Each structure stands twice: as structure tokens, then as C-alpha cells.
Amino acid sequence: MDLNLLADLLYPDIHTLPEDMEKRYPPRDLPADAKVTRFAPSPTGMVHFGSLLPTRVSERLAHQSGGVYILRIEDTDSKRYVEGAVENLIKTYKYFHIDFDEGVTESGDKGNYGPYTQSQRVEIYQTYAKELIRAGKAYPCFCTAEELDAMRQAQEAEGADPGYYGKWAKWRDADFESIKAELDKGTPFVLRFRSEGDPEHKIKFSDLVKGEVTVSENYMDHVLLKSDGIPTYHMAHAVDDHLMGTTHVVRGEEWLPSLPFHMQLFKALGFRLPKYLHISQLMKLDENGNKKKLSKRDNESGVSYFREKGFPAASVEEYVMTLLNSNYEEWRTANPDLPYTDFPFSVKKMSPSGCLFDMDKLTDVSKTVISRMTAGDVCAETLEWAKDYDPELAGAISADKDYATRIFAIGRGGKKPRKDIAMWSEVKDYVSLFYDGMFRKTDPWPEKFAASDIRAALVGYLDSFDYADDSKAWFDKVKAVADSIGFASDMKAYKADPGAYKGSVADVSMFLRLAITGRQNSPDMYEIIHIIGEERSRERVAAAIKELGE
Numbered sequence: 001m002d003l004n005l006l007a008d009l010l011y012p013d014i015h016t017l018p019e020d021m022e023k024r025y026p027p028r029d030l031p032a033d034a035k036v037t038r039f040a041p042s043p044t045g046m047v048h049f050g051s052l053l054p055t056r057v058s059e060r061l062a063h064q065s066g067g068v069y070i071l072r073i074e075d076t077d078s079k080r081y082v083e084g085a086v087e088n089l090i091k092t093y094k095y096f097h098i099d100f101d102e103g104v105t106e107s108g109d110k111g112n113y114g115p116y117t118q119s120q121r122v123e124i125y126q127t128y129a130k131e132l133i134r135a136g137k138a139y140p141c142f143c144t145a146e147e148l149d150a151m152r153q154a155q156e157a158e159g160a161d162p163g164y165y166g167k168w169a170k171w172r173d174a175d176f177e178s179i180k181a182e183l184d185k186g187t188p189f190v191l192r193f194r195s196e197g198d199p200e201h202k203i204k205f206s207d208l209v210k211g212e213v214t215v216s217e218n219y220m221d222h223v224l225l226k227s228d229g230i231p232t233y234h235m236a237h238a239v240d241d242h243l244m245g246t247t248h249v250v251r252g253e254e255w256l257p258s259l260p261f262h263m264q265l266f267k268a269l270g271f272r273l274p275k276y277l278h279i280s281q282l283m284k285l286d287e288n289g290n291k292k293k294l295s296k297r298d299n300e301s302g303v304s305y306f307r308e309k310g311f312p313a314a315s316v317e318e319y320v321m322t323l324l325n326s327n328y329e330e331w332r333t334a335n336p337d338l339p340y341t342d343f344p345f346s347v348k349k350m351s352p353s354g355c356l357f358d359m360d361k362l363t364d365v366s367k368t369v370i371s372r373m374t375a376g377d378v379c380a381e382t383l384e385w386a387k388d389y390d391p392e393l394a395g396a397i398s399a400d401k402d403y404a405t406r407i408f409a410i411g412r413g414g415k416k417p418r419k420d421i422a423m424w425s426e427v428k429d430y431v432s433l434f435y436d437g438m439f440r441k442t443d444p445w446p447e448k449f450a451a452s453d454i455r456a457a458l459v460g461y462l463d464s465f466d467y468a469d470d471s472k473a474w475f476d477k478v479k480a481v482a483d484s485i486g487f488a489s490d491m492k493a494y495k496a497d498p499g500a501y502k503g504s505v506a507d508v509s510m511f512l513r514l515a516i517t518g519r520q521n522s523p524d525m526y527e528i529i530h531i532i533g534e535e536r537s538r539e540r541v542a543a544a545i546k547e548l549g550e
């Protein structure tokens with residue numbers, strides 16, 4: 001058969017050759033050990049939390065080695081395309097500092113290896129496809145959906161492997177005339193790879209995360225170009241990663257079964273195989289403590305959930321690092337102030353079996369991250385979040401940012417900063433006591449004390465209260481109030497003989513705390529009083545006295 005003629009008949013509009021493409025996309029001028037990685041999402045809508053793992057791995061590999069990180073949009077499956085998905089994913093990854101050097105951006109393509117959207121690269125794929133036809137490594141298949149269905153049924157009946165191969169591959173050895181006849185009729189066709197593989201042949205392959213993997217050779221004649229001329233993932237993967245100079249392909253482990261085919265395809269095209277890192281899906285524990293995949297139905301599977309809850313990007317990034325490298329936490333303890341980009345990320349420290357998502361751990365990590373932020377940053381980030389998710393809080397903060405910053409400054413700085421906040425959606429509860437509009441008494445008066453005693457403590461406090469007192473003088477007065485109503489001011493004396501007192505100064509402080517903050521636990525009282533001011537703190541104690549007196 002004249003394969004050149006066949007190639008021209010199948011793709012008459014393609015006049016370019018692989019050499020033209022190789023010239024258009026020359027090898028990159030980078031140091032030998034620089035890694036070129038890419039993230040290649042399909043714009044299907046939701047951004048999965050789990051995708052923050054491979055994206056961070058690729059980002060670290062590229063940027064740690066002075067390489068390049070590319071964003072490529074794999075939109076060859078038009079059925080799965082969701083409007084606005086590309087913009088959304090660009091914004092989302094930007095938020096989490098997954099910084100791409102090249103590829104699709106909000107304002108168009110950036111870089112010399114584009115276009116970076118696969119639907120705009122059809123000429124390139126067809127150029128290589130045509131070359132495969134000329135080399136006898138690809139052929140058209142005119143099977144209809146019904147024929148393929150019938151084939152599957154027959155295979156099932158025979159107990160044969162499903163797929164297009166061997167004796168089932170109807171068009172594999174078709175002669176030129178039959179192909180031409182179908183083309184003349186205008187019958188749609190797909191282009192298939194002519195596999196020379198043998199399933200009995202085992203090949204060894206080394207995945208940088210999974211280690212050595214033994215797989216069977218591919219023997220299926222998979223589709224390379226669909227009937228509309230658009231490539232399948234496999235063809236686009238080979239061509240794009242070759243031309244873009246990808247050195248390391250980081251992708252989900254669901255692609256591992258396709259690897260034998262990819263290895264064949266790269267070879268047939270004369271491309272060097274990149275290194276692969278297949279990443280396991282993120283797991284979580286279900287109600288019964290069993291591991292299961294973090295699926296689309298789980299709230300936490302979508303990145304948007306964490307935005308809504310108000311986990312700062314820095315917390316999520318920190319958590320992802322703890323998931324990715326087993327020695328990260330140890331490094332962090334030794335280097336509390338360094339950016340995570342200083343950590344020597346290593347593929348060798350990744351778990352081949354994947355990671356377990358743990359909300360409690362993320363919350364814990366986030367509390368530490370937030371406790372180390374400045375009050376100004378906490379204020380600014382909370383405000384950004386609240387503008388989208390809590391207008392009342394946004395209004396309160398933006399009305400007086402200095403006031404809000406003073407609230408966030410409580411217990412901040414120093415060796416052991418307070419760890420009250422894990423996410424911005426918790427801030428309202430935390431700051432509400434500082435705003436009359438949001439203030440609510442949430443905890444009840446303790447039942448073990450007589451209302452009259454609590455009342456007496458508050459009355460005594462108000463009588464001697466002087467806003468100008470320093471914290472020591474202020475607390476001395478609280479102690480004096482305790483003594484005056486039969487509560488021990490000295491904790492040692494109280495512990496030695498609790499029965500001799502109605503309670504202790506700790507209880508008197510708690511009464512005050514309840515009156516002023518509405519709850520039993522709060523940051524430092526003296527600081528709170530000096531943020532909310534004299535008048536407001538007096539008013540709250542007076543209101544409590546009134547409540548208790550009724």
C-alpha cells in the first residue's frame with residue numbers, strides 16, 4: 001500500500017512535517033538538571049483538593065531546580081468542558097501560590113511553546129499522526145458504534161479481553177481499496193495505533209514515586225485521533241510533552257495502566273520518554289475508620305470548600321507540604337520562620353501508597369500558621385474573606401481597621417502565641433465580644449455560685465474600678481473584691497483549705513469574664529477591657545448586675 005498516499009487522503013489539509021514542529025519548538029536552553037514540569041488539567045469545573053498535591057510536587061520540582069512549570073489546558077474532551085472552568089482554575093491555583101512560568105494565563109498565553117490549550121494544537125497532533133501513517137504505525141478504522149458494541153458482546157461471550165486488537169481489529173489489515181471506498185462514501189473514521197505489543201511480554205518500568213513497576217506490553221490498537229480529528233489524551237500527551245520539553249510528568253495514578261501504551265507511542269514517534277511520577281489519590285478515613293478515596297461527594301474534596309471556610313492559602317500550602325514529605329514537620333520545627341520554599345523537597349520522601357486527608361490535622365496546622373501571622377495580616381485576610389462570605393463582619397472590620405488590628409494583636413508575637421483561630425469563619429465568634437452589634441452572652445452563670453455572690457463581686461468591682469490602673473493594680477483590686485466577699489484572694493490558701501471560702505479569686509475573675517465577654521474562656525481580660533474601652537466595659541458589668549439582681 002502507498003502509505004504516503006493514504007496519509008494524504010486521510011489528512012489532506014496537513015502540509016507540515018514533524019521537522020517543522022521540531023523547528024518551531026526547539027529544545028529548551030536550560031541547565032542539565034533543570035526540570036520541566038506541567039500541570040495539565042481538563043477544564044471540567046470543580047477544582048479537587050487532591051490536585052493541590054501533584055501541582056505542588058510539579059511546582060517544587062521545577063522551581064527547586066531552576067526549571068519551568070507549565071499550565072496546559074487539556075480540553076480535547078468537549079463533552080466534559082464547563083464554561084468558566086479555565087478562569088476558575090487559574091484563579092484557584094494562583095490563590096494557593098502554584099505559580100506557573102508558562103502556559104495559559106488570565107490574559108492569554110505566555111511562553112514560546114504554545115498554544116497551551118490543546119484544542120488549538122490540532123494541526124500539530126495531525127502532523128505527527130500523518131507521520132505515523134506514513135510509517136505504517138497508524139491506520140484508519142471505520143467501525144461504527146454498533147459494530148464496536150457487537151465486538152464487545154462477542155468478546156464477552158468468548159471470554160476474550162475486551163478491546164480492539166488481533167483478530168478483532170477489523171481495519172488493521174484492510175487494503176487500500178476498502179479504505180478509499182469508505183472515504184469516498186464519507187464514512188467517519190478514527191485513527192488507531194498499530195500495536196506490535198505482546199501481552200506475554202513483561203516490561204519493567206521505574207516510577208519515581210511508586211518505584212519499580214512491572215507491566216504487560218500494550219497490545220491494543222488504541223485510538224490516537226477521534227473522528228473529528230481531535231486527539232485522545234494519549235496522543236496529545238506524547239506530542240505535547242515532547243514538544244514542550246517536559247522532563248517529569250506528575251499525574252494521577254489512574255494513568256498508570258495507560259503507561260505501557262504511552263511507552264510504545266513515544267517510541268513509535270521517536271520521542272524520549274519523560275520521567276513519571278504517578279500520585280495516588282488522596283484518601284480519608286470514613287466513619288468506620290476505613291480508608292476511602294476523597295470523592296467528589298465529600299465536602300472537603302473541592303478546593304472551594306476551604307475558601308468558604310476561610311482557611312488561609314498559607315495554611316493549606318503548609319498542610320500540603322506535611323502530606324507530601326514525611327520529614328517536613330521536623331524541618332518546620334527546626335525552622336519556624338523560613339518559607340516552605342526553603343525546604344529541600346524530595347521525591348524520595350513521598351509515600352508510594354498516597355496520603356490521608358485529615359481535617360483535624362489541617363485545622364491544627366492552620367492554627368499554628370495563623371498564630372504566626374502579624375495582626376495586620378490577620379486583619380487584612382479576614383477582611384478579604386469576609387467581603388465574600390460575611391458582610392456583617394466585613395462591615396465591622398472595615399469601619400475601624402485599627403480597632404480590629406488591636407483585637408488580633410492580643411496574645412500575638414512572643415514565643416507562645418495564642419492559637420485561637422484556624423479559619424476566618426471562626427473570627428466572628430472570636431471578635432464578637434469586641435463589637436456591641438455582635439456581642440452575645442453565650443455561657444450561663446455557673447450554678448454552683450449564688451447569684452447574690454456573683455452580683456456582689458461585680459458591684460465591688462465596679463466600685464473600685466479605675467481605667468487608668470495598670471494590669472497589676474487592676475488585678476490587686478480584683479483580689480481585694482474577692483477578700484471582701486468571702487472568696488480567697490490567695491490561691492495557695494484556697495487550695496490548702498477550700499472549705500473555708502465561698503470560692504477563689506479565679507472564680508471572681510470568671511464572673512467578670514462572663515460579664516464582660518459573655519463567655520468563660522477569653523483572651524486576657526485586662527487587654528480586652530483596654531480595647532473595648534472604659535465605658536463599654538463598665539456598661540457590660542452594670543448590665544450583668546442588673547440581670548443578676550432581677
Ligand code: GLU
Binds near residue numbers: 040249250252255
Ligand atoms: N488531563 C489529564 C487529567 O486531567 C492530565 C493528566 C496528565 O497530567 O497527564 O487527568
